[in-house]
Amino acid sequence: MDKIVNKTKEIVGYSKDYIFKEIDIENKKIYFMFSEVLCSGSDINDFILKKFSHIKKKDLKKIINILPDNNIKNIKEDEIVSYMNKGFIVCLVNNNILAIEVKKILERGITTIESELSISGPKDSFSENFNTNLGLIRRRIKSSNLWWDEINIGKSSETKVGILYMNDIVEKDLVDKVKNRLSKIDIDAIIDSSYLKDILEDNNDSFFPTIMSTERPDKVSMALLEGKVAILIDMSSYALILPNFFIDFFHTVDDYYQKSINTTFVRIIRLFAFFIAIFLPAAYIAVTTYNQDAIPLSLLLLLKAQRSFVPFPAVVEALFMIISFEILRESDLRMSSTTGSAISILGGLILGDAAVSAGIMSPIMIIIIALSSIAGFVFTSIELVNAIRMYRIIFLILSCILGLYGIYLGAVYLLYKLITLTSLNKPYLAPFSPFIKSEIKDSIYKEANTTNKYRNPILTKNKYRGRYK
Amino acid sequence: MKKIIYIIIFLCLVFGTNNYQELNSISIITNIGITKNKDNYNLIYQEIIPIREDDSIKNKYKYYSSSGNSIEECMKKLDDKITKKIYLEHLENVIINTDSNKLILNLNNVFDNERDNFNIYITDDKVKNIIKYGNNYKYINNLVDKKITYKKVKINKYENRKTMIPVIGMKSNNLVFIKYKNLGDIND
Numbered sequence: 001m002d003k004i005v006n007k008t009k010e011i012v013g014y015s016k017d018y019i020f021k022e023i024d025i026e027n028k029k030i031y032f033m034f035s036e037v038l039c040s041g042s043d044i045n046d047f048i049l050k051k052f053s054h055i056k057k058k059d060l061k062k063i064i065n066i067l068p069d070n071n072i073k074n075i076k077e078d079e080i081v082s083y084m085n086k087g088f089i090v091c092l093v094n095n096n097i098l099a100i101e102v103k104k105i106l107e108r109g110i111t112t113i114e115s116e117l118s119i120s121g122p123k124d125s126f127s128e129n130f131n132t133n134l135g136l137i138r139r140r141i142k143s144s145n146l147w148w149d150e151i152n153i154g155k156s157s158e159t160k161v162g163i164l165y166m167n168d169i170v171e172k173d174l175v176d177k178v179k180n181r182l183s184k185i186d187i188d189a190i191i192d193s194s195y196l197k198d199i200l201e202d203n204n205d206s207f208f209p210t211i212m213s214t215e216r217p218d219k220v221s222m223a224l225l226e227g228k229v230a231i232l233i234d235m236s237s238y239a240l241i242l243p244n245f246f247i248d249f250f251h252t253v254d255d256y257y258q259k260s261i262n263t264t265f266v267r268i269i270r271l272f273a274f275f276i277a278i279f280l281p282a283a284y285i286a287v288t289t290y291n292q293d294a295i296p297l298s299l300l301l302l303l304k305a306q307r308s309f310v311p312f313p314a315v316v317e318a319l320f321m322i323i324s325f326e327i328l329r330e331s332d333l334r335m336s337s338t339t340g341s342a343i344s345i346l347g348g349l350i351l352g353d354a355a356v357s358a359g360i361m362s363p364i365m366i367i368i369i370a371l372s373s374i375a376g377f378v379f380t381s382i383e384l385v386n387a388i389r390m391y392r393i394i395f396l397i398l399s400c401i402l403g404l405y406g407i408y409l410g411a412v413y414l415l416y417k418l419i420t421l422t423s424l425n426k427p428y429l430a431p432f433s434p435f436i437k438s439e440i441k442d443s444i445y446k447e448a449n450t451t452n453k454y455r456n457p458i459l460t461k462n463k464y465r466g467r468y469k
Numbered sequence: 470m471k472k473i474i475y476i477i478i479f480l481c482l483v484f485g486t487n488n489y490q491e492l493n494s495i496s497i498i499t500n501i502g503i504t505k506n507k508d509n510y511n512l513i514y515q516e517i518i519p520i521r522e523d524d525s526i527k528n529k530y531k532y533y534s535s536s537g538n539s540i541e542e543c544m545k546k547l548d549d550k551i552t553k554k555i556y557l558e559h560l561e562n563v564i565i566n567t568d569s570n571k572l573i574l575n576l577n578n579v580f581d582n583e584r585d586n587f588n589i590y591i592t593d594d595k596v597k598n599i600i601k602y603g604n605n606y607k608y609i610n611n612l613v614d615k616k617i618t619y620k621k622v623k624i625n626k627y628e629n630r631k632t633m634i635p636v637i638g639m640k641s642n643n644l645v646f647i648k649y650k651n652l653g654d655i656n657d
Binding site: 288289290292293297300301302303304305306307308309310313314400401402403406 | 521
């Protein structure tokens with residue numbers, strides 16, 4: 001027993017937050033080892049030490065039955081440090097090594113959603129606690145078919161990763177693929193769920209996201225019921241959903257909480273916003289530098305008048321504006337909310353107005369870049385916003401080289417990339433390519449939740465929803 | 470595959486920017502006047518220059534003229550005269566002071582590769598006076614109800630149909646529509 005304690009002390013490097021305690025019960029030594037930063041001191045005193053102070057030597061053999069804690073495990077010697085780091089107190093008694101859970105609550109609790117706001121619908125969001133997050137999903141899906149498998153990833157972090165799926169809906173092949181990819185990860189630590197994205201994605205060279213991260217338990221629940229797989233990571237307030245299709249990033253949870261006809265309209269608006277966000281600056285450059293004949297004379301005169309005092313070529317002006325906006329956005333993100341609003345006013349209003357007055361920028365260019373940037377922020381997925389940002393610049397350069405032909409060429413390339421992209425080997429552009437008639441009801445067009453009877457056949461063979469089967 | 474992409478990118482960079490022209494570097498011509506005296510041609514360009522003044526945009530006009538043995542020669546001279554690139558894609562009207570249908574029908578050779586939906590007018594007065602009349606590039610368009618575009622002239626010729634060209638002129642210092650003249654009645 002002494003040997004084990006000494007060995008453990010050596011392993012943890014005599015760090016001061018690891019407590020090694022020894023008590024005597026009728027000349028029988030009992031050792032306790034725990035981390036004071038991870039374990040609840042009051043729980044140890046009230047439920048462990050107090051209990052041991054009343055125990056007699058003969059009761060030590062059935063100690064597991066006497067202790068009140070429901071999470072007591074018999075562990076091996078090489079697991080001691082691992083359990084200590086998980087918030088267990090390790091007890092060496094009668095040549096047995098017991099690990100008793102006495103975790104300190106180190107979480108902020110369930111808070112309201114910050115990044116994926118919705119007008120209606122639930123407001124609770126995931127936190128950094130795995131069990132809390134799992135509980136938020138279980139409260140929504142009470143079916144016994146909600147299964148989850150645990151994997152620990154990270155040599156140093158040993159992060160708990162849970163793979164969630166509906167056993168009666170999901171394709172087993174999907175779960176196996178996810179498990180297989182996760183098991184291949186060889187890394188020191190998983191600090192956040194985003195660490196897993198690289199390994200789970202089919203194509204890392206694509207700007208477009210194929211994995212959705214969300215802090216909404218309702219979104220994860222919906223995805224699970226569609227036959228998708230969700231991944232929860234301990235100490236991460238974002239869950240991962242996969243596989244995803246391109247059209248999924250145009251949907252929000254609000255779409256399912258509003259009247260379907262309104263949702264269809266909003267989705268069309270989002271589609272327009274996508275095209276405006278990517279193509280508007282490029283189209284402006286193309287028609288003002290190559291294809292002036294494509295616009296009416298009155299508009300051409302208006303644009304010429306606005307650009308008459310600007311000393312730079314239109315493309316330099318556009319790139320300057322885009323970069324300025326990105327700097328502004330980046331500084332706004334990193335600043336506190338109070339300073340951030342001041343920066344927005346300074347950047348958006350004062351600098352914009354001053355740039356026009358100084359003759360560096362034309363008002364129309366500010367309108368174009370502002371409109372395309374705002375259109376990009378219609379989407380909740382930051383990965384999609386980033387993809388749009390990259391393609392905006394690519395198309396801008398193409399339009400500068402080839403005018404409208406450059407945009408056509410770029411659009412063909414973009415379409416090619418989207419068609420060939422896969423998410424867990426599922427076609428990214430479904431239900432348009434391949435065309436799936438039943439899924440059109442929840443693509444751009446939205447049918448009412450109660451009348452949409454079928455799940456996506458690409459995702460699952462169990463395609464009937466609810467009692468329709 | 471990558472090599473092909475690099476070659477395409479290289480070719481695009483080399484040849485792609487060939488037609489690049491900034492709005493500031495083009496001279497937008499809205500109206501053109503052509504006068505023919507025996508074998509001598511006179512060409513007038515009306516350039517429109519939009520100017521931003523406070524919260525409004527006003528159009529100013531600049532006129533360029535040249536003479537030569539052919540319209541092409543006149544155009545070449547004007548090309549040298551005007552520092553900016555001459556832009557004829559938005560040409561509105563061509564006013565011709567000549568009784569030659571050959572000239573009207575051969576405008577295609579003059580405005581090669583440009584738009585052909587500009588309007589054609591004939592005048593017996595001085596083209597210079599007509600083109601400099603008014604302060605709006607559309608002023609001529611407002612005179613005539615039934616305008617005839619050069620495209621229509623070509624179609625009518627192809628289909629052997631009559632083409633009525635509007636004749637405009639100055640009367641008491643006002644620009645007015647006078648009559649329609651059949652293109653077939655115009656002498657070579």
